[in-house]
Amino acid sequence: MTPTKTGTGKTPPPETIDNVFPRHSGKTYALAEVMPGETPMVGKGPEGTVFSYPVVLLWEVVLFLGVTLSVFLFSLFKSAPLEEIANPLVTTDPAKAPWYFLGLQEMLEHMHPLAAGVLLPGAFIAFLVAVPYVDGACAGAGRWFGSTRPLRSARRHVGWIALYGLVVMPAYIALDNAFTLRELLRGSAPQWIAQGLAPGGILVVLVLLPAVVVRLRRAPAREVVMALFTVMFVAAVVFTVSGFLFRGPGFELHWPWRMPDGYNPWDAL
């Protein structure tokens, strides 16, 4: 450590651990200081708590037994599918991705793969990561649909927005299937508009619309984020269900109970 000259106007050397706990000094004590600051444990007393050992442990054991038993019983009755050996020369019809990617495959039917498979899902993941940084207010945490405003209005909003998604998203799929925007615009607009911007942009507007309305009504960030999450979640579910249940041979839309050629989507789990 460099020696300090006092009174020269120079800044003193930075505090190091050696100032507080001198080495080799032979002292049997040290100075400690209480600093102002917070940890997540502030304000959490033992009131209303139980010992996690064994209470939580018991819960976990019970859940473990319940979950394994359910999977066990289901596996007794329903077997995993195994089709013919892989053959690169024979395409299956329909050729479907695993069920959790069928939302993506459904989107591919409506727009360019760059928009459907990369940009929009990428934006969804980016939105998820950003959620806690966009809505950083602590109020309303730990409560279903909690917000700074009265609970009932927030819950009602989520209900309406979910309903909106349940109407708008199937309508998007059905209308585009009937009129095929890409075909209508072919020739009259450049490809990146016909295949990408137009169908992708419409979907983005449909997703943003409720959030914009909520925002204009001066709702807190929590409710804006809640509107966005709800529409995206419902959209993901609708697209996945459509790709999984409603797409038959040729990846054409059919009613699940009227699939041609004896195709049963459930066989492909």
Add this chain to the structure above:
Amino acid sequence: MDSNDFADRLTASRIWRSVFRHGWSGSPLDRSLATTSNVFFHLHPVKVDRRSLRWSYTFGLGIISAILFLVLLFTGALLMFYYVPSVERAYPAMKEIQLSVPLGQFTRNMHRWAAHLMVLTVVLHMARVFYTGAYKPPREFNWVVGVFLLLLTLALSFTGYLTPWDQLAYWAITVGTNIAGYIPLLGTALKQALIGGVEVGQSSLIRFYTLHVAVLPAIMSLLIAVHLWRVRKDGGLAANERVEEE
């Protein structure tokens, strides 16, 4: 020597002490050591708030996801005893598992259904965390860890999908990896790195297999441990934060 004597000698023995560092006498010291020196408390707080145990708050979805992961590790290890990741032998190995390995079909069923179920419970867990506002400070980072857990769950499920080497597997992976090819600039390179060539074949199978049984489960185990430890370090579940409304 009666049984009490035996228990005392056992819990005083060097071998016992090397494992537990405390006796079983019921003295206050032993009793407190029995809890505070317990590995259980790396991932759990000593005391938890009653409100965070409410079923209607979590629906147990996080724990259920973790349990399904354990079921998958166990049944997956059993399947590995018989499975060979080669284009010639993978499919016959699947047939053998189903037809001649004792409980083979059953083990395969459990592995597959648990995998599908886990994707479902992880997604529902995310929705639960979102709608209870449990991502708010100080839990922002654990939410981000969670997003990566979701992506990992999908990646594990997707890589496992190729292993049976049947038509279902082959074409699902072909369709799935084609999407990766559309990423601007990197797409083609990424797709080829993933499947080890221009189309799905032996090099894809061995890559998917290695990711599925070694790389991704290792990352997943670590990240789940971080996630649960972080729940404790963030002050338990957000239900503790709840302010009652008048």
